[in-house]
Amino acid sequence: MxxxxxxxxxxxxxxxxxxxxxxxxxxxxxxxxxxxxxxxxxxxxxxxxxxxxxxxxxxxxxxxxxxxxxxxxxxxxxxxxxxxxxxxxxxxxxxxxxxxxxxxxxxxxxxxxxxxxxxxxxxxxxxxxxxxxxxxxxxxxxxxxxxxxxxxxxxxxxxxxxxxxxxxxxxxxxxxxxxxxxxxxxxxxxxxxxxxxxxxxxxxxxxxxxxxxxxxxxxxxxxxxxxxxxxxxxxxxxxxxxxxxxxxxxxxxxxxxxxxxxxxxxxxxxxxxxxxxxxxxxxxxxxxxxxxxxxxxxxxxxxxxxxxxxxxxxxxxxxxxxxxxxxxxxxxxxxxxxxxxxxxxxxxxxxxxxxxxxxxxxxxxxxxxxxxxxxxxxxxxxxxxxxxxxxxxxxxxxxxxxxxxxxxxxxxxxxxxxxxxxxxHPDKVKGTYNGLGMQDVNMVNKLSNVVDFLESENYTLGYSTFWTCNIITEMTNGKINMAAIQVDAENQRVYHYDWLTAKHFQDESFVEEQKVFALLTDVQSKTVLETTMYDYAVLVYDDGNYNIYDFDFPVAPYYAMSE
Structure with a gap:
């Protein structure tokens, strides 16, 4: 029994x-x-x-x-x-x-x-x-x-x-x-x-x-x-x-x-x-x-x-x-x-x-x-x-x-x-963060110091390439809006990238009310140096991976990308 x-x-x-x-x-x-x-x-x-x-x-x-x-x-x-x-x-x-x-x-x-x-x-x-x-x-x-x-x-x-x-x-x-x-x-x-x-x-x-x-x-x-x-x-x-x-x-x-x-x-x-x-x-x-x-x-x-x-x-x-x-x-x-x-x-x-x-x-x-x-x-x-x-x-x-x-x-x-x-533990466990074109699993960690600086300076609108821009908005709890840009090295141009972004971020009336910056990698910065956007840009941050540029007046990047 x-x-x-x-x-x-x-x-x-x-x-x-x-x-x-x-x-x-x-x-x-x-x-x-x-x-x-x-x-x-x-x-x-x-x-x-x-x-x-x-x-x-x-x-x-x-x-x-x-x-x-x-x-x-x-x-x-x-x-x-x-x-x-x-x-x-x-x-x-x-x-x-x-x-x-x-x-x-x-x-x-x-x-x-x-x-x-x-x-x-x-x-x-x-x-x-x-x-x-x-x-x-x-x-x-x-x-x-x-x-x-x-x-x-x-x-x-x-x-x-x-x-x-x-x-x-x-x-x-x-x-x-x-x-x-x-x-x-x-x-x-x-x-x-x-x-x-x-x-x-x-x-x-x-x-x-x-x-x-x-x-x-x-x-x-x-x-x-x-x-x-x-x-x-x-x-x-x-x-x-x-x-x-x-x-x-x-x-x-x-x-x-x-x-x-x-x-x-x-x-x-x-x-x-x-x-x-x-x-x-x-x-x-x-x-x-x-x-x-x-x-x-x-x-x-x-x-x-x-x-x-x-x-x-x-x-x-x-x-x-x-x-x-x-x-x-x-x-x-x-x-x-x-x-x-x-x-x-x-x-x-x-x-x-x-x-x-x-x-x-x-x-x-x-x-x-x-x-x-x-x-x-x-x-x-x-x-x-x-x-x-x-x-x-x-x-x-x-x-x-x-x-x-x-x-x-x-x-x-x-x-x-x-x-x-x-x-x-992506730093300890072997693997590839695949599925999309961007395969960097450590973006949040890499951008943490950037975000701290941006928040301390009270920026409200930024320009960056697509795979970076929207992350900044989420990391700042929506305080900093980001407009995606395309850096065209061949033609030495920078222009708006119309993909998963708000239209009003590209409106002049909206932009002129913001404190504006551009967030670029070292490679992207070299291209920007050859455009009219750089004429009004001031380097205010450089951590070896990312550069942050301030502008003499908010609509300077807007005008540069409209040319």
Whole structure:
């Protein structure tokens, strides 16, 4: 009896282990978020805070005074950060609390998808632990802690979950009202995703259409005309996803044709067909493999090198399993339907994104653009775990597939822990702060003395190149506004850089009321020396990395850049 009780207690403790792992991972992620939100910034991320502050002051969700980037995103971080500025005045607090809220929404959307995929509680908590950790440094930077793609992925989870719930209720012949509400919600979110730009269409909706079509072809019962299956019953998945595509395209057309007449942003309308040569294709493949922790720059025989190699092996396994679902000849049943959907969707998303690289639309950031599609590997791993567990009660002992999945989980989990360790101690832990063009993880530390000087001198408006400027505003709690400039060494010119900045920073009437400075590196200063801006500039600070110039009168830089 005692032995039986001990076994029962052990089983109970083991059943709690996934929950414990998830809670510990969430706590570690939030601890890292607190450090990250104050110590690791870039101008892209800080621009979101500046915009949110402007929107909060104007009680709006979009601004005609803001110069956006390649997309105008209606459903974005501003919906969280802007209200927080009504509550908190400290920008660090706003960023930290905003990260917690957005990560919570992210996890809830993942839970909703897992429910529709019929993922077990064990597999949900284990894979959610991976999802909340930076299993690649780029994923941690772009999604978890700067939240750039978090809303895109969240909407993708919601759309996928709603789609599955509609198919399930359709099959079970649920009430028409319940089904109608879900379909309306699905199409509404598709429309909203289109209002955010083209990204969700490429990342989620077009791949879902492709997935529904592939699964239709795989399901032999749908192709057996002798069963007399009604057209709508056979093609319901394709029809639903086609409707999603239509509504998303409508949203995108509103974004690119209507909003662009009101707001300032660039679009992908000028994209043209091109061709992915061998070099570009290899970069795309490397970008995909790097999503799971692989970084070529790490020493092999080090902790960083080992976990990076483990991440590479995990990536190869997951991609291989995904491809096998696309070409699977097994009849689709209730037992394998979730695996087929998650696997085909993952491969379809990666395929559509890589095909989009054939378009000529400017610089291609392979690693960056593949982040939101690679995240779809996580629910795929969850359903694979359940499939293995259901076919073998003790997969880690008797099933090669179970052992491999265990290794995949440990590889991604180890990379997640390593990623957070890197963010907490970038000077001690080997890694590359990749994902965007600016890869300096120590910008806040490098600019701390600069900020102290600027605040002590009561400056209110500065000029600097893009990757520096918005960080200054966030570090000074919004006290110092920054206008981005471009230093053109070839033509010996300095001019305004219209990217993620407020328009009124370039207005003469605004500038003449400010105490103005220019912040430049030593190299940039040499170019400025050859322009008319230097005629009115006085060097007031030099720390070996950055120079600060004061001006005889506030509008001197404005006039110099207007020539």
């Amino acid at each position: 005692t032995q039986h009780k001990q076994k029962r207690d052990i089983r109970w403790l083991l059943s709690l282990l996934p929950i414990i792992i998830f809670i510990a991972s969430l706590a570690f992620s939030w601890f890292t978020a607190y450090h990250y939100s104050a110590n690791i910034l870039d101008s892209d991320a800080s621009s979101e805070m500046i915009l949110a502050k402007m929107l909060s002051e104007n009680n709006s969700i979009l601004s005609t005074d803001w110069i956006y980037s390649n997309e105008l995103r209606v459903i974005h971080t501003n919906l969280v950060f802007a209200p927080l500025f009504k509550i908190f005045t400290d920008w660090h607090t706003v960023r930290f609390v905003g990260i917690l809220i957005m990560q919570s929404i992210y996890l809830l959307s993942y839970y909703f998808l897992c429910r529709q995929l019929k993922v077990s509680r064990r597999s949900f908590f284990l894979t959610a632990a991976i999802l909340i950790l930076p299993y690649s440094i780029a994923y941690g930077r772009i999604v978890l802690y700067h939240n750039h793609y978090l809303m895109t992925i969240t909407m993708g989870f919601l759309l996928s979950g709603l789609y599955l719930s509609i198919l399930d209720r359709w099959k079970n012949k649920d009430k028409r009202l319940s089904l109608g509400i879900r379909i309306t919600l699905l199409l509404t979110i598709s429309l909203l995703s289109g209002l955010n730009g083209v990204r969700s269409l490429v990342v989620t909706i077009a791949p879902m259409f492709l997935t529904s079509f592939i699964i239709l072809l795989q399901d032999e019962s749908n192709l057996d005309s002798s069963q007399g299956i009604a057209f709508l019953e056979k093609w319901k998945g394709v029809i639903l996803t086609l409707g999603m595509c239509v509504f998303s395209v409508i949203g995108y057309l509103i974004n690119s044709k209507v909003f662009q007449q009101i707001y300032s942003f660039r679009s992908y309308d000028d994209a043209t067909l091109g061709f992915n040569n061998a070099e570009n294709s290899s970069q795309a493949v490397l970008g995909l493999l790097s999503q799971f922790g692989y970084q070529a720059s790490r020493p092999l025989f080090s902790i960083g090198g080992i976990v990076a190699l483990a991440g590479l092996m995990a990536a190869i396994y997951i991609v291989g399993q995904g491809i096998s679902t696309v070409f699977s000849k097994s009849r689709i049943t209730s037992q394998n339907a979730s695996v087929q959907f998650a696997g085909v969707l993952f491969v379809a998303s990666v395929g559509v994104m890589i095909m989009s690289f054939c378009l000529e639309f400017g610089e291609k950031h392979y690693l960056l653009y593949l982040i939101p599609v690679a995240v779809l590997a996580i629910p795929f791993v969850a359903v694979l775990m359940d499939q293995t567990a259901s076919s073998d009660p003790v997969p880690t002992k008797h099933s090669a597939k179970g052992v491999l999945l265990g290794v995949v989980f440990l590889s991604l989990f180890a990379n997640g822990l390593y990623g957070n360790a890197y963010f907490l």
